[in-house]
Amino acid sequence: MAPRAEPVTRWPGGLAVALVLTLLLGPVLAVLLRAEGTGALGPGDWAAIRFTLVQAILSAGLSVLLAIPVARALTRRRFPGRALLITLLGAPFILPVIVAILGLLAVFGRSGVLSTVLGWVGLPPVQIYGLHGVVLAHVFFNLPLATRLILQGWQAIPAERLRLAASLGFAPGTTFRVLEWPMLRAVVPGAALVIFVICLSSFAVALTLGGGPRATTVELAIYQAFRFDFDLGKAARLALVQLALAGGAALIALRVAVPAAFGAGLDRRIDRFDPPSRRLWAQDVVSLIAVSLFLLGPLAVIVIEGVGQLPALPDSVWRAAGHSIRVALGSTALCLALAVPLAALGVWGGGVATLSIALSPLVLGTGAFLILQPVANPVALALPVTAVVNALMGLPFAVRALQPELAAVRADYGRLSRALGLQGVAWWRWVGVPRLARPLGFAAGLVAALSMGDLGVIALFADPDRATLPLQMYRLMGSYQQGAAAGAALLLLALSLGLFWIFDQGGRRYAAA
Amino acid sequence: MLQLDRLRIVQGDFTLTADLQVPGGVCVAVMGASGDGKSTLLAAIAGFLEPATGRVVWDGEDITGRAPAKRPIAMLFQDQNLFPHLTVQQNLMLVLRQRGRATEAERARVAEALAHVGLTGLEARKPGALSGGQQSRVAVARVLLQDKPLWLLDEPFAALGPALKQEMLDLVAREAADRGATVLMVSHDPADAARIAPLCLLVAEGAVTGPEDTRSVLADPPPALRRYLGG
Numbered sequence: 001m002a003p004r005a006e007p008v009t010r011w012p013g014g015l016a017v018a019l020v021l022t023l024l025l026g027p028v029l030a031v032l033l034r035a036e037g038t039g040a041l042g043p044g045d046w047a048a049i050r051f052t053l054v055q056a057i058l059s060a061g062l063s064v065l066l067a068i069p070v071a072r073a074l075t076r077r078r079f080p081g082r083a084l085l086i087t088l089l090g091a092p093f094i095l096p097v098i099v100a101i102l103g104l105l106a107v108f109g110r111s112g113v114l115s116t117v118l119g120w121v122g123l124p125p126v127q128i129y130g131l132h133g134v135v136l137a138h139v140f141f142n143l144p145l146a147t148r149l150i151l152q153g154w155q156a157i158p159a160e161r162l163r164l165a166a167s168l169g170f171a172p173g174t175t176f177r178v179l180e181w182p183m184l185r186a187v188v189p190g191a192a193l194v195i196f197v198i199c200l201s202s203f204a205v206a207l208t209l210g211g212g213p214r215a216t217t218v219e220l221a222i223y224q225a226f227r228f229d230f231d232l233g234k235a236a237r238l239a240l241v242q243l244a245l246a247g248g249a250a251l252i253a254l255r256v257a258v259p260a261a262f263g264a265g266l267d268r269r270i271d272r273f274d275p276p277s278r279r280l281w282a283q284d285v286v287s288l289i290a291v292s293l294f295l296l297g298p299l300a301v302i303v304i305e306g307v308g309q310l311p312a313l314p315d316s317v318w319r320a321a322g323h324s325i326r327v328a329l330g331s332t333a334l335c336l337a338l339a340v341p342l343a344a345l346g347v348w349g350g351g352v353a354t355l356s357i358a359l360s361p362l363v364l365g366t367g368a369f370l371i372l373q374p375v376a377n378p379v380a381l382a383l384p385v386t387a388v389v390n391a392l393m394g395l396p397f398a399v400r401a402l403q404p405e406l407a408a409v410r411a412d413y414g415r416l417s418r419a420l421g422l423q424g425v426a427w428w429r430w431v432g433v434p435r436l437a438r439p440l441g442f443a444a445g446l447v448a449a450l451s452m453g454d455l456g457v458i459a460l461f462a463d464p465d466r467a468t469l470p471l472q473m474y475r476l477m478g479s480y481q482q483g484a485a486a487g488a489a490l491l492l493l494a495l496s497l498g499l500f501w502i503f504d505q506g507g508r509r510y511a512a513a
Numbered sequence: 514m515l516q517l518d519r520l521r522i523v524q525g526d527f528t529l530t531a532d533l534q535v536p537g538g539v540c541v542a543v544m545g546a547s548g549d550g551k552s553t554l555l556a557a558i559a560g561f562l563e564p565a566t567g568r569v570v571w572d573g574e575d576i577t578g579r580a581p582a583k584r585p586i587a588m589l590f591q592d593q594n595l596f597p598h599l600t601v602q603q604n605l606m607l608v609l610r611q612r613g614r615a616t617e618a619e620r621a622r623v624a625e626a627l628a629h630v631g632l633t634g635l636e637a638r639k640p641g642a643l644s645g646g647q648q649s650r651v652a653v654a655r656v657l658l659q660d661k662p663l664w665l666l667d668e669p670f671a672a673l674g675p676a677l678k679q680e681m682l683d684l685v686a687r688e689a690a691d692r693g694a695t696v697l698m699v700s701h702d703p704a705d706a707a708r709i710a711p712l713c714l715l716v717a718e719g720a721v722t723g724p725e726d727t728r729s730v731l732a733d734p735p736p737a738l739r740r741y742l743g744g
Contacts, residue, residue, distance in 0.1 A: 412593055415561060419590075421582025426611035434598045511598075 012341035017352050020338055023392060024355055027367020028243065034236035034370050041241070047213060048221040049241060055131060055206075055217065056199035059138035060192040066139065067146035067191075068184065070291045073284035074147070075154040085292065086151070089144035092295070094446065094500050096453025097141070097204040098470045099489045102477065103298025104128070104137055104209075106305065106486075113301065133209035134217075138202065142195040144295065149194070153187035154180070172280060193253045200246050201360035204455040208474065218242045222362045226460050232370065239363040247358040254354075302489050309487025317488045320472035321495065327383055327468055328452040328499060331391040335447045336440065338391065339398035343406050353399035356392045361456035364389050369460065382461035386468065389457045394447035401443040402436065409435045434511070441507015445500035452496045469495070515558070515663060515695060517721070520567035522550075522557045529553055531721035533714070537572070537662070540686055540696040541724055542706035545716030546741040551699045552591075554714075554721055555665045558697070559588050571663065587659040589669035594652040595640045601627070601651050602636035608658045626654040629688065646677045653681070657688060664689060666698040682709050703731050703742060717741075 041049075074086065092100070107113045108128045115125030128136065157179055165175050203219040210216060216224070218241055225235040342349030368385050372378040378385070413431055417423070422430060433440070455470035462471055469492045476485040517531040529550040535541055543551045556562040558569055560581035568577045576584050595604050605623045606615055615623075627633055630650040640648050649670055656664055666685065670678045682698075686709040689696045697714075700706050706713055706727050713730055714723035717737035734742055 413596065415590060416593055416596070418561065418581045419559070419588050420607055421580070422607065422611060430599065430603070430607060430611065431596060 013345040016338045016341040027364045030367040030370040031236045031239045035240045052217045058135045059199045060196040063142040063146045064192045069287040070147045071150035073287045094449035101208045102489045103302045106301040137205045149191040197249045219362045239366040250358040305486040306490025313487045320467045320469045324469040327387045328448045330387040331451040332448040335391040335394045343402040353395045365457035365460045382466045386458045390451035398443040401439045405439045437507045437511035445503035449496045449500040516570040518568040521565045523565040538693045540710045542710035542713040543699045549716045586663045587656040587661040588665040626657045630654045664696045
């Protein structure tokens with residue numbers, strides 16, 4: 001038997017699979033064991049399930065509905081700053097949720113910009129807390145994602161079809177019916193489903209803008225069972241519910257062809273031949289201005305309000321920032337250490353990495369608490385547990401960024417590597433890392449930024465001494481220290497985007513050198 | 514001496530058999546129509562393909578089970594012979610050492626190999642900054658450094674112009690003769706074979722036959738080869 005001497009050694013992949021499965025399924029098992037025999041669901045639990053579904057459906061529906069005119073305008077119009085706007089549409093992915101919420105409060109809150117303007121004309125201030133606030137925040141995060149997905153669909157319409165439509169003199173309505181509507185029917189359900197799945201596991205948004213019996217998601221209910229009732233059985237029962245909800249929805253989403261969420265090539269030029277129409281032009285301009293204001297307004301307010309606060313930030317904020325940086329770097333290292341061997345395993349590894357999409361952070365956190373409690377003080381381990389959970393949550397994205405590139409490198413240089421006997425560590429040094437520097441940098445940046453901004457498990461475990469920056473910011477907001485909160489938000493924003501930028505640029509530089 | 518002992522290679526519904534011996538120290542052309550399995554034969558000898566049955570034997574030693582790098586073989590592929598992100602120096606040094614710092618003696622060997630192919634002083638360039646002919650020369654320099662007795666050429670110069678291709682074949686033939694290496698060279702072009710290969714193997718209808726005298730084969734080709742050559 002000739003040895004199939006692959007340049008990429010296989011055993012690290014096996015080890016990574018074993019580790020990921022243990023880290024994901026261990027907590028699930030703990031939850032299952034604990035949830036057994038703790039009684040049926042109460043009326044409050046059912047209310048949480050209902051609210052979770054309703055807000056996710058509304059958020060997904062509104063996001064894609066509003067995204068359609070924006071994507072259409074971006075397809076049809078060329079203007080300075082268009083590429084920048086498309087890049088910005090990718091930014092909410094790495095934007096800390098709590099920062100965006102503070103921005104949304106500053107614009108749409110009781111004493112926000114909008115209410116002030118309404119006050120000038122004698123109208124009462126708007127209310128942001130409750131269902132509509134939760135949906136507003138979800139649309140803020142997912143409208144850009146939906147726009148990018150639908151834009152891809154629009155750009156996939158071959159230019160030849162549009163040329164034919166122009167030569168036949170199609171009116172805008174006819175072009176829509178013949179070309180655009182079939183595309184939307186193919187793309188929109190997948191996009192809506194992705195957003196629905198994301199919103200099912202909403203925690204930080206519900207924590208800050210929801211709450212109360214009428215606006216509690218299942219994730220939030222797990223947290224409340226933990227923090228307020230300290231009823232671990234109830235938390236486990238709710239975790240089981242969340243597992244069924246998110247897992248079921250993720251399974252459905254995987255079966256429906258879901259379009260790729262991010263990727264290059266969004267700026268391909270397609271010449272369109274639409275007849276000049278003043279009405280269409282006005283529609284597009286309004287869509288683009290509205291979406292830019294909606295996305296940039298809250299962030300602009302954060303920057304403006306935060307800058308002056310930076311010098312006066314309390315020590316607790318700086319300490320929390322130090323914790324957050326350590327957590328982010330730790331989870332980035334762990335995530336890449338797992339993602340690289342998983343990506344090398346091909347489809348199999350990708351499948352294992354995707355598992356964590358079905359598991360929400362608070363389910364994992366509940367399970368981890370149940371496992372750790374008998375043997376250690378879970379609170380003392382708050383930061384390491386957060387880092388591990390963040391690494392697992394970033395895994396699908398990291399593997400997805402690495403896998404196609406790794407496959408290409410092996411196809412191009414596998415034979416040459418084998419002919420030269422390059423394998424294992426030497427292969428990674430001379431071939432793997434240099435050829436994959438770009439996706440490695442991108443993946444590292446993504447995971448670092450996600451981890452930096454995460455407000456999830458840490459809220460379950462933390463005590464006053466072990467806050468991360470997002471949690472510390474949430475505490476400042478809760479104690480009405482709006483100034484310090486704005487300063488902390490700006491710091492968090494800068495750290496998240498900065499970490500992403502450093503890793504991403506580092507990868508690019510290294511690849512170019 | 515290379516011996517293919519009742520070798521049988523199976524890929525899907527394609528089968529190729531070979532049972533022959535190639536004497537050491539000569540240049541042998543592998544001829545046949547495209548799709549008849551010339552590259553497949555080389556891949557099996559080099560260890561990229563596992564034969565269904567039979568053995569590959571070099572100088573009395575069975576090398577069938579060995580990894581490609583552990584065989585007494587240096588190979589030039591049709592493309593991707595160099596890593597584009599590594600300099601000429603790094604590409605060549607990989608043959609000598611894959612970890613740690615290069616010694617002075619190793620640097621001297623790399624420089625010497627480059628001198629042999631006429632590329633003195635280009636160590637710091639990356640392949641992208643070289644012409645196609647120069648890239649081929651670097652690849653040949655690596656074969657020299659690999660210091661193996663059997664060279665397999667899977668049409669590595671096919672993308673070069675006719676004059677440049679002849680120049681490269683002459684370079685390979687000269688260096689191989691100097692070192693007493695055996696060369697197995699896939700070729701589409703009977704002129705290449707006539708130029709440097711006194712012997713040839715014929716690949717046709719699922720079997721490899723030969724070696725035979727190249728000149729007499731080209732003067733009076735068997736039917737399968739005649740159809741391919743035309744006329």
